[in-house]
Amino acid sequence: xxLSPADLRTVPALADLPEAGxxxxxxxxxxxxxxxxxxxxRDGDPPDxxxxxxxGSLEFRWADSSDALYDTGAGDIVGALPYSRMQQYNGTxxxxxxLHCLAIHRQDFASMLEAIxxxxxxxxxxxxxxxxxxxxxxxxxxxxASLGKLSAGLAHELGNPTAAATRAALxxxxxxxxxxTQAALVTEQIGVAGLRDLxxxxxxxxxxxxxxxxxxxxxxxxxxxxxxxxxxxxEEWADAGATVAWLEGxxxxxxxxxxxxxxxxxxxAIRTQGMVRLVQETTQxxxxxxxxxxxxxxxxxxxxxxxxVVEGLENTLLIFGHRLKRSIQxxxxxxxxxxxxxxxxxxxxxxxxxxxxxALDAMGEAGTLTIxxxxxxxxxxxxxxxxxxxxxxxxxxxxxDPFFTTKEVGRGTGLGLEMVRRIxxxxxxxxxxxxxxxxxxxxxxLPLLSAEVEA
Numbered sequence: 163x164x165l166s167p168a169d170l171r172t173v174p175a176l177a178d179l180p181e182a183g184x185x186x187x188x189x190x191x192x193x194x195x196x197x198x199x200x201x202x203x204r205d206g207d208p209p210d211x212x213x214x215x216x217x218g219s220l221e222f223r224w225a226d227s228s229d230a231l232y233d234t235g236a237g238d239i240v241g242a243l244p245y246s247r248m249q250q251y252n253g254t255x256x257x258x259x260x261l262h263c264l265a266i267h268r269q270d271f272a273s274m275l276e277a278i279x280x281x282x283x284x285x286x287x288x289x290x291x292x293x294x295x296x297x298x299x300x301x302x303x304x305x306x307a308s309l310g311k312l313s314a315g316l317a318h319e320l321g322n323p324t325a326a327a328t329r330a331a332l333x334x335x336x337x338x339x340x341x342x343t344q345a346a347l348v349t350e351q352i353g354v355a356g357l358r359d360l361x362x363x364x365x366x367x368x369x370x371x372x373x374x375x376x377x378x379x380x381x382x383x384x385x386x387x388x389x390x391x392x393x394x395x396x397e398e399w400a401d402a403g404a405t406v407a408w409l410e411g412x413x414x415x416x417x418x419x420x421x422x423x424x425x426x427x428x429x430x431a432i433r434t435q436g437m438v439r440l441v442q443e444t445t446q447x448x449x450x451x452x453x454x455x456x457x458x459x460x461x462x463x464x465x466x467x468x469x470x471v472v473e474g475l476e477n478t479l480l481i482f483g484h485r486l487k488r489s490i491q492x493x494x495x496x497x498x499x500x501x502x503x504x505x506x507x508x509x510x511x512x513x514x515x516x517x518x519x520x521a522l523d524a525m526g527e528a529g530t531l532t533i534x535x536x537x538x539x540x541x542x543x544x545x546x547x548x549x550x551x552x553x554x555x556x557x558x559x560x561x562x563d564p565f566f567t568t569k570e571v572g573r574g575t576g577l578g579l580e581m582v583r584r585i586x587x588x589x590x591x592x593x594x595x596x597x598x599x600x601x602x603x604x605x606x607x608l609p610l611l612s613a614e615v616e617a
Contacts, residue, residue, distance in 0.1 A: 165193060165216075165264065173214055173237050175284045183278035187214070190274070191264040196257040203255035209242035211265040218261035223253050233258065243289045244271045244282070323444035330444070334437040341434055344427040351420040359415055360424060364431055367403045369439075380405065391425050395433075402432040468502040468611050469510060471544060475533060478514045482522070489528035497536040503608045509585045510608075516582050517546045517604050524550030524602065532603075540610050541591075547603040558595060 167184035170176045176184060191214070196202050202213070202220055219235035234240055240255070242248070266274060275282050349357050372380065383406050385396035416424045479492065486492060503510075521531055525548050532547040553561060562583040586593045591608040 169216060170214065170264070172216065173239065175239060175281075175288065176214070179278060179280060183280070186274070186277045187264065187266065190270050191266050194263050194265050196261040198257050198259050200257050201254055202257055202261060203241060203251050205251055205254045207251050209246070209248050209251060210268050211241050212239060212243060212268070212271075213241040214239050214264040214266070216262045216264065219258040220255050220261060221258045222255045239285070239288055241265075242268045243285050243292075244275060245286060246289055320448060323447040327441050327444040327448070330437045330440045334434065334441070337430060337434045337437060341427070341430045344423070344430055348420065348423050348427045351423060352417060356415070360412070360428075363408075363412055363415060364428065367408065367432070369401060369403045384409070388425070391422055393425055393429055395429060398429070398432055398436060401436055404432070466504065466506050469505045469507045470502055471510065471542060471608070472496055472500060472535060474507060474511050475514050475535070475544070478511055478518060482518060485522050486531075490522065490525065491530045493530060493532045495532070495534040500535055500537060500542065502611045503542055503589070504611045505589050505608065509588070513582050513585050513606065514546070516579065520579070521546060521548035521550070521602070524548050526550075537610070538607065541607040542610055544606045544608070545603050546606075547601065549600050550602060552599040552602050553595065553597040558597060561595065562593070
């Protein structure tokens, strides 16, 4: 069945066009039909056709996703549009139901707009709506991508102490049973009073940080002293703070025949104390990370408030800990008594996340990350620098543009810095970059908290 102008008037953008204009579209268009489930727009194909949907519906998905990006149906105009600079489809459009459409090839766009001038503002409006929709969607996806990076880093940071605490807890249960058995044997040999005296001697042990050379020398001396008693874990005794003098004090308190049993018991006691310290340290690490995430997200707090920028940056760095453990040196230059800014804390932390992530990507496995915060008049200057290769001068003016990225395909969307710029400007601030090889600095200036707000 051939189309008539009345069929096209069901499309809102075409409803009031003159009869001649509608007939032009019919005469120059190509009527197409697709079965449900059939690909209509294919990933990687050039956008050569404007599709006027008359019946059915269409769902568009990213190339690497089964989730729908958007769906559309009868009355909509999709595909290529005049003035669009799209080079290819980055996903596939599937017919959700049997689809009937009229297709206009892009080579006819100029003559179409000349024959039907009323279409120009309408199609431009559709194009702008599409750009705004995709920009908002990409903005959300960029935030999710940043969140994903932090989640992966947090999982890594939590995984190590959690595994260590779990392992220590399991070993601790065995060690306590062994400790009780050995304590009973020692009590039989030296009595309860002797056991109390040895416990007092054990309590004076305090772990002491030592340089590499001093630590190695201590372990050698402890190993030599313990060797006749077939005890070989000198590093554990050194960790606990034991010295040869302490061992000699233990020896002087113990009958010679009981010394082997006492040393074995002491070894288990020292190992048990080490496990307890490990559990304490790892659970404290987990607690610090959880608190950092809570502060990073401003959980249970007002969305806009007086924000401590230093605290926000430090929480961000803590979550990035898994990447800073490489050969990355962090230099902090914080002016004293810095004032707060009135801001959405989660959004500012999104800024620090993107800038630090970009700096780490630029440096690779090694380099120096520099963070400087000072007050400049009524503004707070936050400068995040890296020692990477720098940003070429010819593209420095474009790095905040939407969809512009220097990263290889699949690693960057070109929206991270655009999002940063939008957030900073939304706080009445500014952002700029200075870059040369070995020294790139992003400078964010934020207005300080006013006296009225502080009050």
